[in-house]
Amino acid sequence: METTERNLSRRNFIKISGLTGTALTLGIGFSAIGKDMAIVTATTAEATSIEVNAWISIDTQGKVTIVNHRSEMGQGSFQSVPQMIAEELEVSLDQVNIVFAPGNGRRYGSQVTGGSSTIRGSYQKLLRLGASARHMLIETAAKRWGVAAGDCYAENGEVIHKASGKKLNYGDLVTEAAQLAPPKEVALKNPQDYKIIRKPLPRQDTPVKVNGKAIFGLDFKLPGMLYAVVERSPRFQGKVLKFDDAETRKVPGVKFVLKVNRDEFDNLREGVAVVATNTWAAIQGRKVLKVDWDDSAFPHHNSEELYAKMRELVKGDPISFRTMGNTAKTFAKAERKVEATYETPYESHSCMEPLNCVANVTDDKCEIWGPIQGPDWIQQNICGHLKLPPEKVFVNMTFLGGGFGRKAFTDYPYEAVMISKEIKAPVQVVWTREDDMTIGPFRPGMVYQCKGVVTEGGRIGSFETKISGQNMDLQNPGADKSAYNGSDTEGFLEGYFNSIPHYSFGDMPLDSPVPVMWWRSVYASTNAFAFESFLDELAVKAEKDPLDFRRQHLGERYQLLIDKLEAVSNWKARKKNEGYGVAITECFSSIVGEVVKVSRDA
Numbered sequence: 001m002e003t004t005e006r007n008l009s010r011r012n013f014i015k016i017s018g019l020t021g022t023a024l025t026l027g028i029g030f031s032a033i034g035k036d037m038a039i040v041t042a043t044t045a046e047a048t049s050i051e052v053n054a055w056i057s058i059d060t061q062g063k064v065t066i067v068n069h070r071s072e073m074g075q076g077s078f079q080s081v082p083q084m085i086a087e088e089l090e091v092s093l094d095q096v097n098i099v100f101a102p103g104n105g106r107r108y109g110s111q112v113t114g115g116s117s118t119i120r121g122s123y124q125k126l127l128r129l130g131a132s133a134r135h136m137l138i139e140t141a142a143k144r145w146g147v148a149a150g151d152c153y154a155e156n157g158e159v160i161h162k163a164s165g166k167k168l169n170y171g172d173l174v175t176e177a178a179q180l181a182p183p184k185e186v187a188l189k190n191p192q193d194y195k196i197i198r199k200p201l202p203r204q205d206t207p208v209k210v211n212g213k214a215i216f217g218l219d220f221k222l223p224g225m226l227y228a229v230v231e232r233s234p235r236f237q238g239k240v241l242k243f244d245d246a247e248t249r250k251v252p253g254v255k256f257v258l259k260v261n262r263d264e265f266d267n268l269r270e271g272v273a274v275v276a277t278n279t280w281a282a283i284q285g286r287k288v289l290k291v292d293w294d295d296s297a298f299p300h301h302n303s304e305e306l307y308a309k310m311r312e313l314v315k316g317d318p319i320s321f322r323t324m325g326n327t328a329k330t331f332a333k334a335e336r337k338v339e340a341t342y343e344t345p346y347e348s349h350s351c352m353e354p355l356n357c358v359a360n361v362t363d364d365k366c367e368i369w370g371p372i373q374g375p376d377w378i379q380q381n382i383c384g385h386l387k388l389p390p391e392k393v394f395v396n397m398t399f400l401g402g403g404f405g406r407k408a409f410t411d412y413p414y415e416a417v418m419i420s421k422e423i424k425a426p427v428q429v430v431w432t433r434e435d436d437m438t439i440g441p442f443r444p445g446m447v448y449q450c451k452g453v454v455t456e457g458g459r460i461g462s463f464e465t466k467i468s469g470q471n472m473d474l475q476n477p478g479a480d481k482s483a484y485n486g487s488d489t490e491g492f493l494e495g496y497f498n499s500i501p502h503y504s505f506g507d508m509p510l511d512s513p514v515p516v517m518w519w520r521s522v523y524a525s526t527n528a529f530a531f532e533s534f535l536d537e538l539a540v541k542a543e544k545d546p547l548d549f550r551r552q553h554l555g556e557r558y559q560l561l562i563d564k565l566e567a568v569s570n571w572k573a574r575k576k577n578e579g580y581g582v583a584i585t586e587c588f589s590s591i592v593g594e595v596v597k598v599s600r601d602a
Contacts, residue, residue: 024133024174025057055099056085056129058137062157062171064091069101069108070118071373073400073407077118078205084123087196088130088189090154091170093204103368103375103395112374112408114518116588131186133177140177141168209399216399217356217371222426225358226255228419229282229430231289232262232271232439236513238295240270247288248274253281256423257289263381263414264441264515265475273419279430299513303445307343310447310468310510314341318466318506319484325502327451327464334453334461338537342450342530347443347519348436353401355431359416361424365392366417371400373408381410382417405518409441443519444470444510448530450537453502458542460500460553465530468508470516485509491524491585492531495554521587528585536581546582547571558584561593569595577601 055067066085072078082096101108110121134154141159142149151162158167191198208214233239245257256275261268272291276282331337357370366386372378375395382393400407416429431439446469453462471485484507497503519525539549551562565582566572574580577600584593 024136024170024178025055056089056133058133058170058174060171060174062095062169063097064089064095064157064170065097065099067099067101069111071100071111071113071371071375071397071400071403071407072205073113073371073373073403075113075118076203077113078399079201079203080119081122081126082204083196083201084119084126085130087194088127089134091157093196093201095157100397101375102397103372103377103379103393104390105376105380106390108376111376113403114373114405114408115522116590120589127188128186131188132182135183135186136177136180137170137173139180140173144168144173144176205399214399216353216401217358217369218353218401218428218430220358220369220398220428222358222360225426225428226275226277226423227279227282227428227430228273228275228416229279229286229432229435230260230262230271230273230415231286231291232269232435233293233295234438235293235295235298235300236440236515237267237269237298238293240272241292241294243272243292244290245272245274247290248285251276251281251285251288253277254285257285258419258422260415260418260422262411263385264411266477267475269411271415273415273429275419275423275427279428282430283432301512301514303346306445306510306512306514307447310343310445310508311341313468313508313510314447314449314466316508318508319482321484321486321488321505321507322497323504324497324500325462327462327502327504330453330462330502331451331464336454336456336541338450338452338454338534338541340450340534340537342448342533344446344448344526344529346445346514346516348440349402349404349406349443349519350433350437351400351402351404351406354433354436355407355412356428357413357416358426358428359413359420360426361386361417361421364388365394366421367394367396368413368417369396370398370413370416371403371407372397372413373400373403373405374410377408378410378413381414385414386417386421404520405522406441409517439515441515441517443526444472444514444516446526446530448527448534450530450534452534452538452541454538454542458544458549458552460496460538462502463496463500463534463538464502464504464506465534466506466508467527467530469510469526470512470514471507471509472517474509474511475515481509481511483509485523487523488527490522491526491528491587493554493558493584493586493591495558498555499553524585524587528583528587532583532585546580550582550584558591561591565593565595569597571595575599 057065066082068081070077082098086093086096138152138154138159139149142152145161147161152159157170160167240259248254248257253276258273260271260273262271274282274285276285353371360367366382375397379390379393379395383390412429416427420427446467449466451464455461467488474481488505488507536546539546542549547562547566571580579598581596
């Protein structure tokens with residue numbers, strides 16, 4: 001499997017893929033109102049201006065090229081997207097070439113790689129795409145042989161006639177197949193017949209990542225490219241009063257020192273960029289740069305003050321998010337009840353590959369390359385700031401050395417674009433590890449006040465949580481500060497809502513200048529710690545085994561997971577001086593359980 005990184009349009013996709021007008025090229029097209037999906041050929045798309053959000057092409061040599069509209073950051077979309085198409089197309093993965101799509105929300109729909117959405121959102125569409133191409137190739141071969149299509153089948157890039165054993169390679173059929181109309185309906189394979197999906201196959205991108213051929217953001221180079229680091233305010237929202245760059249300009253390799261802005265949730269944050277011929281010179285120049293900051297108009301918070309404020313907030317009346325029954329009344333009357341408070345810290349994303357982005361801005365266009373999770377968002381953001389139409393702003397994805405939600409943000413590409421525009425040269429902005437861990441955005445720190453009741457039968461009678469922390473959605477100018485956080489139950493198993501008679505999840509939003517945003521599982525990573533810890537407290541109060549306590553409240557899908565956890569951990573065979581802990585959480589339609597064993601010497 002290979003990768004190609006270029007700017008894609010319908011026409012130059014065919015060119016860079018080594019295809020001609022005789023190739024079979026299909027895509028998923030939508031009507032103008034974006035509701036009716038259809039499989040279309042490249043010719044139809046050109047003639048009708050249909051926007052297509054996924055392409056599959058087969059050339060006369062039988063080589064398959066697929067456009068992947070999502071980013072690859074270690075989670076496996078580079079393999080999973082072609083797997084789905086290749087399964088129905090009946091080709092092996094080594095016959096497939098992957099092309100990363102550029103940022104273009106109008107053409108590809110949402111390109112944000114997040115929320116575990118790549119497979120869930122594309123599965124049926126991509127299966128249909130592969131199956132449609134297979135159907136057209138079989139129809140073409142059957143017509144050439146003068147037999148019924150039902151008497152033929154496809155396998156390993158060939159169409160085979162069942163009775164005679166005659167074979168034709170896909171490459172021999174594409175010229176004629178390209179003239180056919182894609183089927184409106186197509187039968188998909190029985191999952192029992194899958195050869196690629198659900199199979200433990202080697203990752204196709206592993207070799208290029210091991211031998212150094214994979215292009216990550218920091219690997220990308222342009223002729224004449226310069227390198228920049230930015231000195232940012234040590235206090236959130238601080239502004240540049242003045243700076244002294246006399247010593248900075250003495251560092252060999254330093255070319256420019258200039259004031260820059262960074263777009264953070266539609267708020268422009270100020271900094272001073274040092275631009276040099278290499279990253280080392282830029283960093284050394286920044287070390288001797290002197291900046292006077294004005295932070296007098298902004299809150300001077302520290303961690304202790306923020307958590308003290310959250311602890312006070314959870315004592316008050318919350319903005320109710322999801323409730324059932326009457327938790328306060330149930331708790332007041334109960335004899336077996338538990339109270340506990342949990343706190344989780346602010347967390348840096350700390351991707352293995354630090355933030356970086358290359359930008360080249362000219363008079364009439366802008367081009368960006370980098371480790372990017374949301375190329376369509378970045379295109380939209382830059383179009384707005386530069387006042388350029390989308391066809392003049394090109395956003396190209398490289399491989400990502402981790403993303404975790406941070407690289408869907410638009411601030412670091414924006415910095416690169418603004419610096420390139422000012423110095424009139426291509427530039428790569430690089431964040432150091434220290435920048436990443438001190439500037440943010442961060443996963444929000446949270447405080448949870450939990451109250452619960454256990455019935456005489458050992459079940460949960462009431463579950464109440466007041467949650468205080470920053471709401472990511474309230475950072476943009478004009479946001480409704482009184483709105484509740486709709487993610488306060490994220491990480492709490494949906495099955496509990498069917499078995500707990502009284503529950504309440506209340507939001508106590510914290511107003512703070514600390515920038516926060518998605519972190520791996522968004523809110524589930526922090527919520528699940530509090531929820532699962534409190535469930536263990538309730539299990540102790542009920543005098544029940546933690547697994548059995550959870551099992552009695554949950555349905556079949558959860559039961560299967562609990563049974564598996566019990567089996568693989570030898571839960572029932574615990575020995576003296578061994579302690580077992582369990583946690584189960586749910587996020588983005590996936591349920592995850594873990595068992596940890598702790599032992600000590602006798």
